[in-house]
Amino acid sequence: MDINQLPVECISSILAFSSPKDACRSATVSPAFRSAADSEALWTTFLPSDYRQIISQASSPSTTSFLNSLSKKALYFHLCDRQLLIGSGRRSMTLQWRVG
Template sequence: MGTMGDFDLLPEDCFAHVISFTSPRHACILSLLSSSFRSAADSDAIWERFLPSDYASLLSRAVQPVEYASKKELYLRLCDHPLQIDGGKLSFGLEKSTGAKCFMITACKMNMSDFQRESCSSIILQVPTHKYLVALIADRAGLIKLGPK
């Protein structure tokens, strides 16, 4: 029977190939198996695959320059600290376990032209979450309330 040390006999690109088919979460878990997995799981080639294809364009739109030493560091930073883009009117981040893009829009960027209509007393934006349906309600005065739908 082999030991975990036998993994170290395989070339690093084998590990990188396997890890590239997983998720960011699984790459972090696999990095705990052996030094070979860790080396492959920490490589820029792997983490570039987990970043969105347009990440460079999004970084160029940042309000403040983004500094990072590795693609893994960039990925984790975008998960933990969303980036303000487009003059601060949008915020961009990543969902940590999947790498899904998350955009947050500021209230000043929302089109509230329906408030000008006489018949409109409120606008309801439904925001689905994993457990509850939440509604953002903006009344004529521009007050926004958050509550269950």
């Protein structure tokens, strides 16, 4: 069986066991892998389970609105690249991918 004949949802489920970096690399394999690597379902697995609650605590309503408008992949990279100020701005968070 050709792996590219698998449904995108199956490929996304497999990629969820990899890292975000490897998921991005897999997008070069084929159009089916590109769709899987860009899927909302995949990137939701890389975000913390309480990401919605974290975003809702952003120090600025416009920040919360902006973050909610992003795709899950864009949100993941935004939270990795920038600190998110929470509450009155005295706390912040960023995402870090750790293997193992």
